[in-house]
Amino acid sequence: MPLTRGKKPTASTGSKIPKLNAAATENQEEGLQVKRSSSPPRGAPKKRTAFIDITNAHKVQLSLPGRKKKSGTKTVRKTTSTSVPAKNQANLKKSSSVSSEGTATEKERSDSEEEVKEEEPQEDVAAPVGKLEDASPPAGRELPAHLRRQPIPKEFDIDAANSEDLYMCPEYAKEIFDYLKQREEKFLLSDYMPQQPSLNPEMRAILVDWLVEVQENFELYHETLYLAVKMTDHYLSKAPIHREMLQLVGSTTMLIASKFEERSPPCVEDFLYICDDAYTREELISMEASILQTLSFDINIPIPYRFLRRYAKCVSASMDTLTLARYYCELSLMEMDLMPVRGSLLASACLLLALVTKDLGGWTPILQFHTGYQTSDLAPAVRRLYQMLLAPAEDKLKAVRNKYCHKVFFEVTSVPLVDEDILEKALASQ
Incomplete structure (x- = not known):
């Protein structure tokens, strides 16, 4: 009767399974060994076992750490006079003389095992550890400036709140944006x-x-x-x-x-x-x-939008304040004279103008720390943005204004523009 696929045949109580004799078992093992040692066909991948050959598992003796050895077994270790110290040789002679008289005591066997254990660190571990201790850098040697990580003051650490969020990269967030600022030079x-x-x-x-x-x-x-x-x-x-x-x-x-x-x-x-x-x-x-x-396939160009989100986080700006700064930044894309301005500087100028417009203060020390710009550095770009907002909108160029007049963007186009005197006062303060 054919067997059903997926099911193993079960032997009935009255059935007898013939046992293979020892000769047949040895012949079968030899046949398996010969078959395994045969060369693989051409083009076949080379076999690689993860641990040991399963067919030879009954012939392999494993010595696991922590397992006690049987009293009847003796381990023979080849030692030479050049590699073993004189103290170890004396102990080995003592243990061999005791074993010639009879069985060694438990204490003497443990002493001989301890001496063997002491031999291995002297050859493999002790010397490198000593070298590592001696290989400490001189007191006057310091890391190069480009490899030295600058400490962030606690009051300026805006990534501490995201210490558990791996996607925010809190350990490297500042270094990432510093690198983007360096890429702007290119x-x-x-x-x-x-x-x-x-x-x-x-x-x-x-x-x-x-x-x-x-x-x-x-x-x-x-x-x-x-x-x-x-x-x-x-x-x-x-x-x-x-x-x-x-x-x-x-x-x-x-x-x-x-x-x-x-x-x-x-x-x-x-x-x-x-x-x-x-x-x-x-x-x-x-x-x-x-x-x-x-462009030589180098299209990872730093853009002001990423800097703007980062810098708004420094002052915990609300979403409507950030959207107002985005509105200014997106309008600046159409201005030819703002095109050469660096993305990080343009983002800082848009954020400063939004903060002054919302009466939320000027350029704070934490913004100066993370952006690297002072108010005097941002003043020309802020004044140019202000003139852009004062100019009447052309009929053909209303896509940005129509976009930001929706409720999803907090209708920031209806926010009144700050007075010029107030803006100049904010730009004059450091």
């Missing part, structure tokens, strides 16, 4: 419009305004928008293009930024659709390759 920009005979600042502002609508319609992260604008500026500073290709550059940088930031980025067809099929798939892919090659 991505400094200047006015590139003289190198673009077919473009002007108004065309760039229209493109950024359109990218804001794309980010809102696709529900993309704000980091994606900022990174796309940064990549557009860096590409335009190195590659002259015609005005008819400007929208293709913007949509392609948004595609690249989506791949870099988003969990589920839009596909190529989506960006072709928002361009009203003005470009083909081949043109967009070719532009993507051109942008990445021009």
